[in-house]
Amino acid sequence: MPLKEIGAFLLVLVAVFLFGNLWFHFVEAILRRIKSRFSRRRKPPAWHPFPSDKEE
């Protein structure tokens, strides 16, 4: 019986962990969308790829 209870408790912990992760990524996605709306007009920073003639 205690084993079952321990198992159930661990299952609840796993469910809380999974829901917490989902919630985190859900809020992050919303915030990212809001931020991208406001920064659409901003020029992305200049980026220089590794010079192709120096590649091994």
Added chain:
Amino acid sequence: MGLFGKLFKGPEIDMEKSRANAEKMRVLFDHVVKDGADYRLIFGYTEDVSRFNYGFVHGSKTKIGNLIVGWNEASQTIVVVPTVPDLSGCGEPTWYRRAEILKAYRNKYPTDAFVIYPDKKGYIAINAYDWLEDERLYVYVSQEQELAAFTDFFMNKFATK
């Protein structure tokens, strides 16, 4: 060396990979910085820690920015070029000339970062270590001697207090 000796020796540095990355750092730096060859280089990184509270989920997020840090003793200048761990490219360089900065010092707590305030509005805290194992987050390069030289330059010629 016995089995236990091997087990407890700790991680070994792949010097070939480290040398290749040091060369790539040099190519990138020279590509975006005029007279780049006049600068010595180390790898450094910045850490941006922010807290979040999304209702019942809260914690902190750390963003790591990889940097190629060049320094020139003669002109007392540090140049910082943002890059990525695989060194596939880099951003625009930023110059910090000792004569033009507000202040520079080495932090003590929570990290021994090299801190430069170009003006009152912002600062950059450069963390640097001999070698960092995690290739997904940091440039894989062993730089014991270069870091010692940079630390000496920063503390004795660049720091303002």
